[in-house]
Amino acid sequence: MFNPLSYFGKDIGVDLGTANILVYVKGRGIVINEPSISAINNKTNQILAVGEEAKKMLGRTPMHISVIRPLVKGVISDFEVAQEILRHMLRKISPSSSFLNFQKVIIGIPSNLTEVERKSAEDVVIAAGGNKAYLVEEPVAAALGANLPIEEATSNMIVDIGGGTTEIAIISMGGVVVSKSLKIAGDELTSDIVKFVKDEFKLIIGETTAEEIKINIGSVVPGGEKIEMSARGRDVSSGLPREIIIRGSHVRAALSKSVKSIVDSVREIIETAPPELVGDMLKHGIYLSGGGALLRGLDQLIEKETAVSTKIVEEPLTCVVRGIGSIIENYSKLKYILDNPLRPKEIIL
Ligand SMILES: Nc1ncnc2c1ncn2[C@@H]1O[C@H](COP(=O)(O)OP(=O)(O)OP(=O)(O)O)[C@@H](O)[C@H]1O
Ligand SMILES: [Mg+2]
Structure with a gap:
């Protein structure tokens, strides 16, 4: 009780x-x-x-x-x-x-x-x-929440994609060794969808609708193009309500620029990290946490772009x-x- x-x-x-x-x-x-x-x-x-x-x-x-x-x-x-x-x-x-x-x-x-x-x-x-x-x-x-061995003299890389910031950090012996905080994360992805729908469909949708689209059909890698959902908003010129069908490929296009910034920042950290840390990273991989880690295919894309194995932690939102x-x-x-x-x-x- x-x-x-x-x-x-x-x-x-x-x-x-x-x-x-x-x-x-x-x-x-x-x-x-x-x-x-x-x-x-x-x-x-x-x-x-x-x-x-x-x-x-x-x-x-x-x-x-x-x-x-x-x-x-x-x-x-x-x-x-x-x-x-x-x-x-x-x-x-x-x-x-x-x-x-x-x-x-x-x-x-x-x-x-x-x-x-x-x-x-x-x-x-x-x-x-x-x-x-x-x-x-x-x-x-986040590294502790993911049960990574943060106290050891080996390093681990964590990328926490929240609502407001993407925190990219290499952690060793209980502390952050290299880090970057990027002001592009889940909320920016939601705004990207609002903007895309306005430009492409001439429809104004709210933040809540855009977040639903992101969570339901958002993806960053090709595949699942047939996934689609309806969304309601207000027509830009008539001001009247209208419904559209939005597809996975639209959302991928909407998110591509921000997703690229996130992936580029992960690469940047890897490229500038001292060699010992890079060696550890190759061994342990990259861990993604935060709600943004749940965006479909983001782990695969980071893995492809960095050549380092990438995993999503269990229950990223509570990590x-x-x-x-x-x-x-x-x-x-x-x-x-x-x-x-x-x-x-x-x-x-
Ligand atoms: N399944 C999902 N797919 C894509 N994005 C998701 C999913 N679930 C949640 N999100 C996004 O994750 C974000 C929230 O994540 P989280 O709770 O980790 O952020 P936060 O810790 O509050 O923010 P910050 O750490 O930046 O201050 C929101 O932008 C939300 O839209
Ligand atoms: Mg957070």
Whole structure:
């Protein structure tokens, strides 16, 4: 039985992503997995809905209501809303709505953040009810979540394709050795589909419809051309509703430029990495995590373009928070991998 009282004073892990927020509670596992979105009344500043409920309102709200994503490209852009979303989620799992109390809170952050952005992630956690905030770089958490042997003196490559950022990192001995953070990921792919449908079909579709198209029939390699689905939107010139049939080949064309940028960045990391790391990579392969890893054929395309075997981790959408969870469960053994400003700096491309 769900007993919120048992969470009092517990350690928790948070993956506050551009698209989704996940919370892990020590000894319990993942207890929250919802979109990081909030609906706000502009006139009163009152929060009307958070998470799943707010996502349903996307593109359907009257003028006085805004649906806000407080993270842009992996970075907190609206501190107040980010804090409210986290607070709301923690309230769901906390004994009293007026008093939130968690011991250690470990939050995942993209690599390459500025000091101000790191501080902002810490502050959000404290403001939302954590006693102490610790940061961990998301690629390290993803590698842990994928059960890669990150503590050994061998390197592993992880590519985490989220909503806002694609984090490409080579990890060795618990730290990031080389990394690149690309601001092209799942949300950009969704926007590519909105733009393509407008240009090719002269139809304006919403973000939710475009995301459904991407998830249902999106693919980056030829094959499955017969896959198609219908989509409804508003005709550009008449302004009236219209339905189209969109095919897998259309979506592939729509996504090609952004997908190429992702693949090129993976290649760039491989081409500039020190030779020892490249040798390890050939041995272990590349691991894809994050929701974008589920785009059909992306693993095959990366494998073809880099000549390195490429695998999708199990349950890519929960990989980062499961990694943070393993730090919480094995804190004394793994605390050294928490983001430590004293550690020698990685090579950032
Ligand atoms: N089956 C799928 N095929 C393609 N894309 C998918 C699929 N499922 C989810 N996505 C995309 O994955 C993205 C969300 O992934 P994820 O939850 O890992 O991001 P995030 O951690 O919130 O973002 P970030 O790490 O960039 O801050 C969304 O853009 C979503 O559309
Ligand atoms: Mg993420």
